[in-house]
Amino acid sequence: MFYKMNPKFKSYIRRFNSDKKNGYVYDMHVHTKYSRCSSMELEVLISLYKKLGFTGVAITDHGTIQGALKAKEYVEKNNIDFEIIIGAELSTQYGHILAYDIDPTLVNEVPKYHHRDIDDVVDFFKSKGCVVGIAHPYTFRVRKLNKIRDDNFIKKLDFVETFNRRNMIDYCNKLALKKAIKCNMAMTSGGDVHFYPEIGYAYTFSPIKDILKAIKEKKTFPNGFMKRDLISFARSGFTKRIPEVKRLNKEVKPEKKLEIKKSKMIKELKKNLNTEEKIKAEN
Numbered sequence: 135m136f137y138k139m140n141p142k143f144k145s146y147i148r149r150f151n152s153d154k155k156n157g158y159v160y161d162m163h164v165h166t167k168y169s170r171c172s173s174m175e176l177e178v179l180i181s182l183y184k185k186l187g188f189t190g191v192a193i194t195d196h197g198t199i200q201g202a203l204k205a206k207e208y209v210e211k212n213n214i215d216f217e218i219i220i221g222a223e224l225s226t227q228y229g230h231i232l233a234y235d236i237d238p239t240l241v242n243e244v245p246k247y248h249h250r251d252i253d254d255v256v257d258f259f260k261s262k263g264c265v266v267g268i269a270h271p272y273t274f275r276v277r278k279l280n281k282i283r284d285d286n287f288i289k290k291l292d293f294v295e296t297f298n299r300r301n302m303i304d305y306c307n308k309l310a311l312k313k314a315i316k317c318n319m320a321m322t323s324g325g326d327v328h329f330y331p332e333i334g335y336a337y338t339f340s341p342i343k344d345i346l347k348a349i350k351e352k353k354t355f356p357n358g359f360m361k362r363d364l365i366s367f368a369r370s371g372f373t374k375r376i377p378e379v380k381r382l383n384k385e386v387k388p389e390k391k392l393e394i395k396k397s398k399m400i401k402e403l404k405k406n407l408n409t410e411e412k413i414k415a416e417n
């Protein structure tokens with residue numbers, strides 16, 4: 135009911151549907167259970183994104199590409215038409231850096247660049263041919279952000295994440311957008327998804343199938359809808375301590391666990407799809 139009445143969400147869905155038809159849609163900021171703060175299973179998140187019509191996702195776990203590699207292996211092995219971009223989110227003294235298109239051979243190197251000096255991180259991933267940018271430059275969650283708001287620093291990068299669905303208020307995204315426009319940067323949007331119900335509220339549109347090329351050519355377009363649920367935000371970091379999650383992790387066999395989560399999440403997804411259909415019918 136809430137969604138149906140929210141005109142902003144309505145226009146977001148409308149735009150998402152038309153962008154899906156006219157090009158390619160990616161979530162460029164997704165965590166998996168390979169990040170300590172997320173519990174998402176690769177198979178489930180892939181099937182949920184695919185059902186919503188996403189072309190692919192960038193898996194950007196904190197300081198590791200293990201989940202991204204496993205996800206890529208999974209889609210290739212099962213012939214799933216869904217693109218996995220191997221990425222990572224690296225913490226520095228001045229905020230978070232996103233790197234895309236990381237070579238699988240760097241699997242042991244990547245963790246060494248988590249919690250490192252910002253210039254070391256950028257130089258390393260740039261030297262390896264990655265597409266490098268800043269995540270949520272105006273978030274409240276990270277304290278020292280002065281360097282990643284510096285124009286000269288930004289201009290050395292490939293993109294600015296101008297929409298991050300986990301920002302507490304949309305104003306943070308507006309500031310990031312303003313900055314990206316000022317510095318003439320490519321723009322991306324990411325759900326910064328840690329939990330299944332957060333899936334689908336942010337996407338980056340690319341007019342060509344190769345979104346990394348589109349970023350380099352500054353042809354991407356960010357879009358997203360701020361779903362203001364503080365609860366899912368607050369759960370970040372605590373999920374693994376929730377008794378039910380603990381129990382699931384301990385008692386249930388992996389395959390069974392997957393099934394339980396899947397059926398729960400498909401229900402959630404269907405709710406979204408129904409809303410989408412409703413909106414279509416209304417127009």
Ligand SMILES: [Zn+2]
Pocket residue numbers: 223230269270
């Ligand atoms: Zn971050």
Ligand SMILES: [Zn+2]
Pocket residue numbers: 163165223326
């Ligand atoms: Zn993140």
